[in-house]
Amino acid sequence: MNLLVPVILIGVLIIISVLLILAEKALGGGGEKMLMINDDKVIPVRGDDTVLNTLSEHRIFIPSACGGKATCGFCKFRLIEGGGDIKPTEEPFLSPKEREDGIRLSCQVKVKDNMKIEIPKELLNAKLYKTKVARIQDLTYDIKLVDFELLDPKEMHFKPGQYAQLKVPGIDIIRAYSIASHPKESNHIEMIIRQVPKGLATTFVHKALQVGDKIILTGPYGDFYLQEESEREMVCIAGGSGKAPIRSILAFLKDQGMPRKVRYFFGAKSKRDLYYTEEFEQLSKEYPNFTYIPALSEPLPGDNWTGEVGLITDVVDRNTSDLSESEAYLCGSPGMINACIKVLNKHDIKQENVFFDSFS
Numbered sequence: 001m002n003l004l005v006p007v008i009l010i011g012v013l014i015i016i017s018v019l020l021i022l023a024e025k026a027l028g029g030g031g032e033k034m035l036m037i038n039d040d041k042v043i044p045v046r047g048d049d050t051v052l053n054t055l056s057e058h059r060i061f062i063p064s065a066c067g068g069k070a071t072c073g074f075c076k077f078r079l080i081e082g083g084g085d086i087k088p089t090e091e092p093f094l095s096p097k098e099r100e101d102g103i104r105l106s107c108q109v110k111v112k113d114n115m116k117i118e119i120p121k122e123l124l125n126a127k128l129y130k131t132k133v134a135r136i137q138d139l140t141y142d143i144k145l146v147d148f149e150l151l152d153p154k155e156m157h158f159k160p161g162q163y164a165q166l167k168v169p170g171i172d173i174i175r176a177y178s179i180a181s182h183p184k185e186s187n188h189i190e191m192i193i194r195q196v197p198k199g200l201a202t203t204f205v206h207k208a209l210q211v212g213d214k215i216i217l218t219g220p221y222g223d224f225y226l227q228e229e230s231e232r233e234m235v236c237i238a239g240g241s242g243k244a245p246i247r248s249i250l251a252f253l254k255d256q257g258m259p260r261k262v263r264y265f266f267g268a269k270s271k272r273d274l275y276y277t278e279e280f281e282q283l284s285k286e287y288p289n290f291t292y293i294p295a296l297s298e299p300l301p302g303d304n305w306t307g308e309v310g311l312i313t314d315v316v317d318r319n320t321s322d323l324s325e326s327e328a329y330l331c332g333s334p335g336m337i338n339a340c341i342k343v344l345n346k347h348d349i350k351q352e353n354v355f356f357d358s359f360s
């Protein structure tokens with residue numbers, strides 16, 4: 001009798017285990033699944049992690065500025081087969097046309113069964129870079145320049161205006177930062193990072209990051225970059241750390257002898273928020289095609305400011321005439337970008353000639 005009890009218990013346990021394995025298989029949870037990418041690459045997947053993490057494990061790096069929290073909407077891909085229905089967390093980021101086309105957020109879709117997906121070819125160029133902080137420089141009281149030396153791989157090839165993602169060590173959060181340096185300096189990536197009060201990544205950069213620290217970057221990403229084949233006159237508008245991608249674009253154009261006419265409006269609150277003023281004033285002395293127009297919205301009495309005063313939108317408005325043949329590059333907060341687009345529209349800019357990077 002005493003022997004019978006453990007035998008029955010073991011039997012019950014075996015039956016439960018078999019049932020669990022069968023249930024797991026039926027639900028597609030832990031078994032091996034196939035993820036087919038762009039009809040030419042198949043990766044075997046175990047477990048049921050998200051498409052974003054699964055691709056990253058296979059060294060395919062989808063932009064994910066919020067680190068998978070469904071707040072940036074950057075991690076889009078096209079789901080062709082499998083994957084289940086759209087989740088409420090995806091809805092705010094998908095237009096009716098995108099839903100129709102099968103566009104989804106890779107941080108929200110799990111690989112639970114065999115799946116066929118499509119991702120833009122240019123994303124296959126994004127890589128993971130091991131870097132070392134080579135230099136940190138205070139540009140203002142709340143903006144720092146960080147220069148990363150690329151260790152492995154040693155070069156990143158990017159278009160002027162694109163961004164990279166920085167992984168904060170220890171807490172593993174990811175944030176996007178525009179590349180502020182010249183694309184030809186491919187062994188170094190400079191970023192201009194403004195401290196956001198209580199911000200996780202920016203507090204780390206401003207309070208803890210040291211020269212010599214090892215940092216992981218991924219990139220390059222983004223469809224905000226200089227239209228190199230165009231000869232149109234350019235209007236650039238930026239505020240705060242939005243100077244970063246414009247600096248890269250201008251460095252590239254300078255190298256070419258500034259072939260296009262560029263007017264660069266930079267909005268700041270008071271003089272202590274201005275930086276790289278000498279660099280851009282020098283550029284305007286060297287190249288008559290380039291004009292730098294810094295503007296202060298709230299100059300302090302001690303600033304002795306003789307330049308433009310007012311909101312950047314008003315300054316652009318009063319210094320601009322017909323923009324029907326011009327191209328615009330905007331960088332900064334979503335509010336600033338929306339307000340600037342209204343002003344540009346007033347001056348007849350064509351929608352297809354407006355490029356912007358919203359630091360949301």
Ligand SMILES: Cc1cc2nc3c(=O)[nH]c(=O)nc-3n(C[C@H](O)[C@H](O)[C@H](O)COP(=O)(O)OP(=O)(O)OC[C@H]3O[C@@H](n4cnc5c(N)ncnc54)[C@H](O)[C@@H]3O)c2cc1C
Binds near residue numbers: 163178179193197242
């Ligand atoms: C494509 C792209 C390029 C970017 N390039 C740059 C760049 O070159 N330089 C740069 O400094 N930043 C840039 N950003 C913004 C950057 O990715 C982070 O969002 C920002 O640094 C805040 O990160 P955090 O972790 O410190 O703040 P979080 O911990 O994410 O946020 C803390 C709190 O601050 C709020 N918050 C977040 N961002 C801002 C903000 N910008 N202003 C005010 N409040 C905010 C949040 O809503 C939250 O309540 C870029 C963003 C994108 C999408």
Ligand code: FES
Binds near residue numbers: 063068071
């Ligand atoms: S990573 Fe930000 S929404 Fe998916």
